[in-house]
Amino acid sequence: MSPIAIIDFETTGISPNMGDRATEVAIVMLEGGQVVDRYQSLMNAGVRVNSFITQLTGITNEMVQAAPPAEQVMRDAARFVAGRPMVAHNAAFDKKFWQAELARCGQDGSHAFACTLLLSRRLYPQAPNHKLGTLAALHHLPSSGRAHRALADAEMAAHLLAQMQHDLKTRYGCTQADHALLMGLQRTSRHMVGSYLKQRAGA
DNA sequence: TGCCAGGCCCTCTTTAGGGCCTT
Numbered sequence: 524m525s526p527i528a529i530i531d532f533e534t535t536g537i538s539p540n541m542g543d544r545a546t547e548v549a550i551v552m553l554e555g556g557q558v559v560d561r562y563q564s565l566m567n568a569g570v571r572v573n574s575f576i577t578q579l580t581g582i583t584n585e586m587v588q589a590a591p592p593a594e595q596v597m598r599d600a601a602r603f604v605a606g607r608p609m610v611a612h613n614a615a616f617d618k619k620f621w622q623a624e625l626a627r628c629g630q631d632g633s634h635a636f637a638c639t640l641l642l643s644r645r646l647y648p649q650a651p652n653h654k655l656g657t658l659a660a661l662h663h664l665p666s667s668g669r670a671h672r673a674l675a676d677a678e679m680a681a682h683l684l685a686q687m688q689h690d691l692k693t694r695y696g697c698t699q700a701d702h703a704l705l706m707g708l709q710r711t712s713r714h715m716v717g718s719y720l721k722q723r724a725g726a
Numbered sequence: 727t728g729c730c731a732g733g734c735c736c737t738c739t740t741t742a743g744g745g746c747c748t749t
Contacts, residue, residue: 534749538731543749576749615733616748640747641734654747671749713735 526554527637527702528604529684530611531677532620533580535570539623544568545593546582548600549673551681552607556688558681562603563674565590568624580671594628601630608702612655612680614638637702639683641709645716646687655679662686696724 529551536543545566552560565582567590577583590596611617614636622632643653650661656670656679664682668675688700697704697720704723711719 532749536730537749540732541730543730546749579749611748613733613746613748616731619732620749638734644735644746652746 525701526552526559526607527684528552528607528609529677529681530600530604530609530617530621531673531680532617533576533582533671533673534620535568535572535576537616539619542570543620544570545597545620545624546572546576546580546587546590547673548596549677550600550603551674551677553610553681553684556685558678560603561674561678562600563677564596564599566593566596567591568593581669582672593624597624597628597630601625601632604634606634608637609634610637610639610680610684610702610705612638612676612683613640635702635706637705638709639680639687642687642705643683645708645711645713646690648713655683658683691720695720698724 531549532545533547534543534545545568547565549563551558565586567587572582572584572587618636625632640653643650643658651657655676659666659679662683664679664686666675667678670676691697691700708719
């Protein structure tokens with residue numbers, strides 16, 4: 524199965540349209556249910572990090588000021604992804620920052636994003652909620668660092684995706700739990716999930 | 727200091743409102 528790039532951004536806020544910028548990015552490459560490669564870097568976009576964000580993430584102004592320029596980091600990140608299909612938890616958020624930060628260095632960010640939040644709502648409707656930490660605890664996924672740091676969250680999302688691929692194979696008989704199947708599943712109404720997966724399993 | 731977005735999804739819905747999720 525071809526690799527999938529799972530990405531997570533730490534940022535100064537929730538909206539690049541309102542001037543928020545990325546402070547850290549991590550990308551984990553998942554292949555055959557295993558993490559096979561990682562990229563992580565803080566980045567300096569020349570903006571201040573407020574106290575709420577520092578408390579949430581542990582990322583300080585000093586850390587950001589000492590980091591490489593955002594454009595350099597984003598070029599490296601794009602090179603690392605190399606056009607592979609992408610996944611994030613609440614992908615609408617990370618996709619916005621991926622596109623906004625790449626646009627600042629004149630690069631195209633129109634990658635196909637699958638979303639573990641949307642997929643979780645379809646595969647695990649019984650979950651108490653669909654926060655990344657809750658789902659990781661629910662599935663007894665390994666944790667590898669402080670939550671709300673990019674690499675730890677990207678790895679957690681990668682483990683969640685691997686769990687989903689496993690469940691798609693063992694519970695629903697989907698032998699090809701690839702990115703195309705995930706994109707189709709997240710576009711499927713939750714009432715149609717069973718018939719969609721049955722159709723894909725038989726394909 | 728306090729505030730900001732936006733797509734998805736549910737329901738006491740569809741000519742709408744509000745919670746969830748991300749930082």
